Amino acid sequence: MSWEMVLEHIYMVVVSCSLVILIGVPLGIFAYCRPQAGRIILTVVDLIQTIPVLAVMGLLMMMFGANSTTAVISIVLYLLLPIVRNTNTGLNSVSPILKETADAMGMNRLQRLVRVEFSLAFPFILTGIRIAFVTAVGVAVFGTFVGGGGLGSMLYRGIRIQNFELILKGTLTLMVMSVFFDYLLGFAEKKCGGAHEKVEK
């Protein structure tokens, strides 16, 4: 196992997740503010996820060539679902009473969105982000087929030459990585998301 592969893998995960947050959260918010367009967005995002990752990567490789960009874009497309959906669900779950109260206080649409709706939806969004990171670790394995490198190449080689040790090492590393992201973001979720949920007695 080379550190280079691990770094390549982490690179794909972190870059794609950052991108998907930057794209997915606003998309989720937009889908919430414009419910008609929102239904279309959610359906499309849903559909994208039903296409096998490998197929998406193959298609994109023809456009962008065999490199890590192709891998990253594929992962981003694949991860839009948890981010967009969780953002949207979170916003929709904000109690209508609170929304009306915000209006009654005199908040304008943007103030209400930022101070009330988004803020209350934030724990949901964080959950989406956590799911995205953990999923990304797995999905990035396919990156190797489109020139993205990463731990996928180790697994692939292990399978090709039937090297049990190689497969095991690759798998364990991936698991550690997943657990790491899961834990880190779970911690963040507890820390930021649930500050007001905590009841001190």
Added chain:
Amino acid sequence: MIEYRNVKKSYGGKQIIKGVDLTVEKGEFVVLIGPSGCGKTTTLKMLNRLIEPSEGSIWINGADHREMDLVKLRTSIGYVIQQIGLFPNMTVEENIAVVPRIMKWEKKKTLDRVKELLNMVNMPYNEYGRKYPKQLSGGQQQRIGVLRALAVNPPVILMDEPFGALDPITREILQSEVKKIQRELKITILFVTHDMQEAMKMADRIVFMDQGRVLQQAPPKEMLLHPANETVARFIALQGIGSRTDRITAADLMQQASGLAAGEDSVTVEAEEEVKEICQKYDLSKYRRICVKDSQGLLIGEITVGSLLEHLTEWM
């Protein structure tokens, strides 16, 4: 001064507010009361335009409220609801500061005001300012709800069953606090309840609504003693009987008399019958007297409906 001028509201062809005319003077405490679904909340929400009237207009200090700037209108009208509606993601301090923040108050001024308000209800800033609503009791939460409405000293406050979800003791304390604040600051309050006792205690004037109409407007005592019609009378009768009237019977209230005769203007009840049941069973606005008979069916006394109402007033 607030004026509702022939205000109507329809939803999908169904008219639920059927022409409300209502004038509220500055500093007046007006309580809207009436059976569930009669349109109290709708009437209230039309003032701060959470709901737009379908017809008619509302005038605030001589200006049509639809022509006023929406943010200005709303920040000048405090709003308190039964579900409390504190923002759970904000601390006590942040909740109270919502409207000051919308009005772009300076940080220092806001903080001072928050502290002042918290002191007013004996919830010191140092102890409570940074708590989240979930960490407070229901009564404390609703106090903060009231403070939030008071934050920028709005001339008008709307309260929709603000104490409906509280236990009786807390409710009574908060009622007194609000009444005191209202008197001191001369705030105009429109208050919704369906609890007659609460209305009696709080109101300068009670506005009785039923099925989207105002049936009667009167000071508490007057409404109690001279209900405008059957519906009002029945509502009062039903509500007048709190736990304090439990087990008080017709025999307890009657004037003994002989040679009585039941007539068109009277109902006849058993001596052992509870006042509470009598109020519920009969539409007392239709009668002047209640004749009381013993177990043999002999008339032994009577209660005038007027005196019964007076008793009910006392017991409230």
